[in-house]
Amino acid sequence: MTTTSTIPAADTAAAADFFTPGTSYLQCQDLFKAPEQTANFQCVHVATHPRPGAGLYAFGFRRINHPDATWVSVALTVADFPDWTATTTATATADAVAPAADFLTPGTDYTDGQDGSKAPVETAVFRCMHVAVHPRPGAGWRAFGFHRPNRPDADWKPFAVTESDFPRWTALPATATAAATGTPATAAATGTAPATSTAADTSTAADAALAVTDPDYPAPGEEYPFSISDLAHATARLLGDGWTAESGPWGTSGTITGPCTTSFEFAVDYEDDLVIRYDGFPDDGFPEVSDLPEDVYAYKDGLSLPLACAADGLEALAQLAAAAIRAVTGKQDTTSSASRQHHIDTGRHLPHGEAEAV
Numbered sequence: 359m360t361t362t363s364t365i366p367a368a369d370t371a372a373a374a375d376f377f378t379p380g381t382s383y384l385q386c387q388d389l390f391k392a393p394e395q396t397a398n399f400q401c402v403h404v405a406t407h408p409r410p411g412a413g414l415y416a417f418g419f420r421r422i423n424h425p426d427a428t429w430v431s432v433a434l435t436v437a438d439f440p441d442w443t444a445t446t447t448a449t450a451t452a453d454a455v456a457p458a459a460d461f462l463t464p465g466t467d468y469t470d471g472q473d474g475s476k477a478p479v480e481t482a483v484f485r486c487m488h489v490a491v492h493p494r495p496g497a498g499w500r501a502f503g504f505h506r507p508n509r510p511d512a513d514w515k516p517f518a519v520t521e522s523d524f525p526r527w528t529a530l531p532a533t534a535t536a537a538a539t540g541t542p543a544t545a546a547a548t549g550t551a552p553a554t555s556t557a558a559d560t561s562t563a564a565d566a567a568l569a570v571t572d573p574d575y576p577a578p579g580e581e582y583p584f585s586i587s588d589l590a591h592a593t594a595r596l597l598g599d600g601w602t603a604e605s606g607p608w609g610t611s612g613t614i615t616g617p618c619t620t621s622f623e624f625a626v627d628y629e630d631d632l633v634i635r636y637d638g639f640p641d642d643g644f645p646e647v648s649d650l651p652e653d654v655y656a657y658k659d660g661l662s663l664p665l666a667c668a669a670d671g672l673e674a675l676a677q678l679a680a681a682a683i684r685a686v687t688g689k690q691d692t693t694s695s696a697s698r699q700h701h702i703d704t705g706r707h708l709p710h711g712e713a714e715a716v
Contacts, residue, residue, distance in 0.1 A: 376439055377401040377416035383442040397422045399434065399442060403488035408504055408514045415516055417502035419493050422664065428652055429493045430665055431500050433516030461524055462486045462501035468527040469508075481508045484517060484527060517669075584672045585609030586632075590624045592676035597683060614683070618642040622660070622683055632667075634679060635660040636686070648685040651678055661686070 377383065378401060385396040401418040413436050419429040434442070462468065468484045487503040498521045505517030519527065587605035590612025594603040601616035606625075614622045619639040627633045637660075638644050648656070655662045661682055666675055 376414060376436060377404060377418075377434060377442070378444070379403050379416075381444050382446045384445050386441050386443060398445075399432070400429075400493060401434075402490040403502055405487045405503075408485060412514075417488060417516070417518070418490075419500075421493075424655070426652055427665075429497075431492075431502070431518035433502070461499060461521060462489060462519060462527065463529070464488055464501075464503075467530045469530055470526050470528075482506060483508065483530070484519060485514070486519075582668050584668070585612075586624050586626065587612035588672060589632075589675055589679065590614055592672055593624070593679040593683070596676055596680040616687075618687060620644070620687075624679070627662070629664075632663040632675075633657070633660060634663070634682065638686075642687070644686060645688045648688075650685050651681045654678065654682045654685075 377399075381401050383399040383401065385399070397420050399418055399420045401416050403417045405415055405417065407413055407415055416434045416439075418432065418434075420432040421427045421429045462484075464486050466486050468486065470482050470484070482505055484501075484505045485503045486501050489499055489501050492498060492500055501519040501524075503517060503519075504514040506512040506514045585605075585608075587603070587609040590603040590605070594601040594614050594616075597614070597616060601614060603612050603614045605612050606623075611623060611625045614624070620636050620642050623635040625633055625635060650656065650661070653663060653665045655664070663675075663678070663682075666678070
């Protein structure tokens with residue numbers, strides 16, 4: 359695994375018992391989980407949260423111990439550390455191809471900018487802390503840092519940006535500074551990964567515009583911008599004609615019905631994982647073996663999506679769920695493969711209980 363630098367001086371307040379960049383970790387075995395439900399974590403960077411007192415975050419890549427699982431971008435906190443055991447020091451990947459010259463630069467604040475159709479409160483700021491190569495060959499670079507909407511009550515949240523996401527971000531002039539030892543573009547010429555700068559915890563133009571008034575009481579819709587029932591409705595729309603969705607109480611569940619007897623219920627299980635429950639009827643003629651999309655697994659009550667989280671976005675989650683239901687029903691269409699590919703590491707997968715706990 360390739361990282362982009364050692365930890366900048368401003369971010370090196372880590373305790374001795376915290377994650378170390380360049381090290382791989384194994385999730386401690388939970389007696390209630392099968393081995394393939396545990397995970398590996400490759401730490402690439404440690405940074406201090408911009409909000410005073412919020413502590414340290416370890417950025418990197420996580421993958422569950424399943425042969426079909428892919429690496430996703432995550433952030434872990436001090437509270438998560440006891441659940442992980444260091445295993446090895448990571449090695450460089452063979453696909454360390456530097457990103458384009460106009461990729462994100464560590465030490466810079468970015469905005470997703472006013473486009474004429476957005477209200478100011480619909481824009482956001484991303485503070486880039488580190489750039490690293492994704493472990494999956496050909497997956498490109500990820501920029502790790504902190505993100506918050508342009509609202510006075512918004513707090514910073516861990517975030518990651520892919521190369522395909524970059525065009526929507528514009529550097530804020532007041533904070534744009536070159537990285538200490540070169541940009542990703544110069545890294546291509548030298549054969550080394552780009553370094554990070556020491557940015558980040560001081561006041562910036564973005565801080566002045568986005569003063570945090572009360573981070574302990576987020577505004578409605580701030581932490582979870584959509585409900586489980588919203589996901590069910592979005593999935594039904596993607597499935598097409600004949601499919602409809604009905605919301606459960608308070609939007610905490612949603613049930614999809616369609617041109618078959620079987621219905622599909624979206625919910626969150628006791629382990630806080632997204633699940634799609636169903637009990638197939640023989641008359642529906644579902645295939646005995648389903649070619650499920652990546653990161654979707656069969657379990658006793660239906661389908662489990664253990665790596666899914668709200669940070670993936672409503673569209674990506676709905677596409678994945680629709681592809682899963684098509685696989686179960688045998689009603690595949692031409693959008694299934696595209697949906698599956700779209701879900702492979704959006705670069706913004708920061709799981710519940712890991713990214714947000716401080």
